[in-house]
Amino acid sequence: SEALRRGHNNRSSEVGDPDYYDVPVDKLLSKERTKELVKSIKYNKASKASSIKPLSITNESRDTTHYSIIDSEGNAVSNTYTLGASFGSGVTIPGTGILMNNQMNNLMYRSGNVAIEGRGVSPGNRFKPGKRPMSTMAPVMVFDKNNNLSLITGSPGGSYIPGAILRVLTGVIDFNLSIGDATMLPRVHKDWPYTGIDYEKTLSSDIVKGLNRMGHKTSSNKTMGSTQSIHIVDGVRYGYADLRRPNASVSAQTTN
Incomplete structure (x- = not known):
């Protein structure tokens, strides 16, 4: 039943009329996707819907x-x-x-x-x-x-x-x-006229602390x-x- 549920997850998230939608068949049937779904199955417990991730498809940037x-x-x-x-x-x-x-x-x-x-x-x-x-x-x-x-x-x-x-x-x-x-x-990023500094999370915590001591208002940003x-x-x-x-x-x- 859990395997069937995951099949429906694939169907619901990425299947449509191929005349209008590029269905990622190869990725849906790939060993990587199969292993990902198998790993999410708990054999002694029903899984939550949130634990079953849809196929990750990255589209061209809109910007x-x-x-x-x-x-x-x-x-x-x-x-x-x-x-x-x-x-x-x-x-x-x-x-x-x-x-x-x-x-x-x-x-x-x-x-x-x-x-x-x-x-x-x-x-x-x-x-x-x-x-x-x-x-x-x-x-x-x-x-x-x-x-x-x-x-x-x-x-x-x-x-x-x-x-x-x-x-x-x-x-x-x-x-x-x-x-x-x-x-x-x-x-790091500092815009005009704002006093704050944005920094990526990979920046050393010592550097961030030093910036704060100087009076900069720091804010972390993923990328x-x-x-x-x-x-x-x-x-x-x-x-x-x-x-x-x-x-x-x-x-x-x-x-x-």
């Missing part, structure tokens, strides 16, 4: 995404793009399927407007047709003193983006860390951003996908 690319010829791309939130403006360009973003909300509607958490108060960010709003998105390319490409990085994360990227840059450039170690350093980077060292390209968000990946294509 901001970043990718870093370099090809065999050295042509490189650092691209951060966003809809803003959910389906953006909800407007689709006819014949393309491309959704328009809703980033007009990053413009200042009138002088002195502080409705957007202090982000849009600059007179240079006043609302005007055709104008690009201010943004924290910052796709980055770093070149060495000989003008050779050294590092490509960028991140989603809204106002967390600058701090996430800065942490990677200082880790690689100032402390000579590998791109992986620099990416996984604990991050900040998700940098996607390529570091070029002595002609070798090292890619690293931030582990803070699911389904990030690094791929390399080799040619003969």
Whole structure:
């Protein structure tokens, strides 16, 4: 009966008309999913519904995404793009399927407007047709003193983006860390005009206590951003996908 119940859990959570829904058949029938469900069965006690987890399916982010690319010829791309939130403006360009973003909300509607958490108060960010709003998105390319490409990085994360990227840059450039170690350093965030500091839970408790003694109001945050980077060292390209968000990946294509 418990096994049957778990079969119904799969059916209820992930089954639908395949003409309209991409049913994850392979994952539903995988050994990993079967082992997960078997492990949740208690042979001497009826299990609670809360202990039977539906199949974990991670969909594409509805918001901001970043990718870093370099090809065999050295042509490189650092691209951060966003809809803003959910389906953006909800407007689709006819014949393309491309959704328009809703980033007009990053413009200042009138002088002195502080409705957007202090982000849009600059007179240079006043609302005007055709104008690009201010943004924290910052796709980055770093070149060495000989003008050779050294590092490509960028991140989603809204106002967390600058701090996430800065942490990677200082880790690689100032402390000579590998791109992986620099990416996984604990991050902090301090916005304007607020006095508080957000920090990732992996930050040392001694550092947090020190910040509190200085008068900072600290608040823990699970993750900040998700940098996607390529570091070029002595002609070798090292890619690293931030582990803070699911389904990030690094791929390399080799040619003969």
